[in-house]
Amino acid sequence: MDSDWQGKKVLSLRGSMRLLRPLNTLYKSFFDNSEEGNYARFRIAEKTAGLWDQKFTVTECAKVWLEDQEFFDYYEKLVGNNYRSADRKFFLNSLLSLVDSLPGDTSECGVYNGASSWLICKKFAETDKVHHGFDSFQGLSIPLDIDGAHWHKGDLKFNEDIAKANLEKYKDKIKFYKGWIPEKFAEVSSKEFCFVHIDVDLYQPTLDSLGFFYPRLVAGGIILCDDYGFKTCPGAKKALDDFMKDKKEKIIHVPTGQGFIVKK
Ligand SMILES: C[S@@+](CC[C@H](N)C(=O)[O-])C[C@H]1O[C@@H](n2cnc3c(N)ncnc32)[C@H](O)[C@@H]1O
Known part of the structure; x- marks a missing residue:
């Protein structure tokens, strides 16, 4: 009891x-x-x-990266106080260290406000690498059926002058190519690349970017696709999956939503 x-x-x-x-x-x-x-x-x-x-x-x-004041000063200045892409920007910045001893220029397909290009330019500011930024500055091209219903032509349009002003500090390091992908790629056809950021959300421009940059990527070079793991961008995922199907490299899908390959 x-x-x-x-x-x-x-x-x-x-x-x-x-x-x-x-x-x-x-x-x-x-x-x-x-x-x-x-x-x-x-x-x-x-x-x-x-x-x-x-x-x-x-x-x-x-997590320690959330305390990185220098990173968040940059982020809040370029992007603002919506932190949705902070993990992706931080990851991109970290990946750059893997290519810093490689030859070749850098590129971004889909510059938008320049926030990712800014990190790339900063990383290589003291080198002779040139950064090549491609964008329609008219937003997205026409989505295909495979792109789903989330995006429409003209979405994500960003003002070219503001993007250039954001990147003013690195104006000697960057060249802009305004136009629909892949129209302007021919202007850099003789170059090789160590890092390419593809961030155009849709199937066709992602596939065209891969088709152009993959053969020009040096061994150890990286192609990072910002949209790979997002339900809103099924076309971007399919483009990378389709393109890499017969290649030696594996696609690394990271929890930020990005996917990348390292050239063998
Ligand atoms: C998501 S935003 C890029 C964001 C940027 N990379 C960043 O990290 O802040 C997508 C950009 O791709 C551009 N874009 C989309 N489709 C394009 C195409 N077919 N040709 C050229 N630019 C395109 C849009 O104008 C837009 O600026």
Whole structure:
């Protein structure tokens, strides 16, 4: 009898602790500025995201890159305070270190506001590499059926002068080619490349970019496709899958949504 009563007491104590834990988390999230408070805020964000959609997966908190002030100063200046592409920009920047001892220029297909080109230019500012930026500056070309229903012609149009102003600091390192891909590629047909960022969201310009740059990529060079892992860009994924089908290199699909290849 007595031990049964003790057991019930322990159980009810555990039950109250379980009830108190969320209240403690809530309290800390408001009033605790330490790492524990940060973790409490993270736990609430994680639980809340799960309420709406299990696929809004929130991964571990306290990542060091989120504290990289120099990176976020750049990001907020060029992109603003929408952090949706921060992980992709950070990953692109990290990948650049893999090619910094290689010969060849760099390129971006789909410059938009210049935020990714800025990172590429900065990385190679002290070298003789030239960065070649291709964009219609009229937004997307006409999507095909394979591109799904998300995109329309003209989406993502960005003002060329503002893009150039964003890249003013690197004006001696970058050449712009305004026009529909692949029209202007012929102007760089004699060059070789160590890093190419393809970010045009659609099947045809992604395929055309791969067709042009892959044979001009030096061994160890990287082609990074920004749109590979996004449900909104099925055409971009198909283009890379189709193009690489008969090639030696594997496509590396990373959790940021990007996909890349390293030339053998
Ligand atoms: C998603 S934005 C690029 C974002 C940019 N790379 C960044 O990291 O901030 C896509 C860009 O591709 C350009 N674009 C799309 N289709 C194109 C095509 N067929 N020819 C040339 N440019 C194209 C658009 O004008 C737009 O600026």
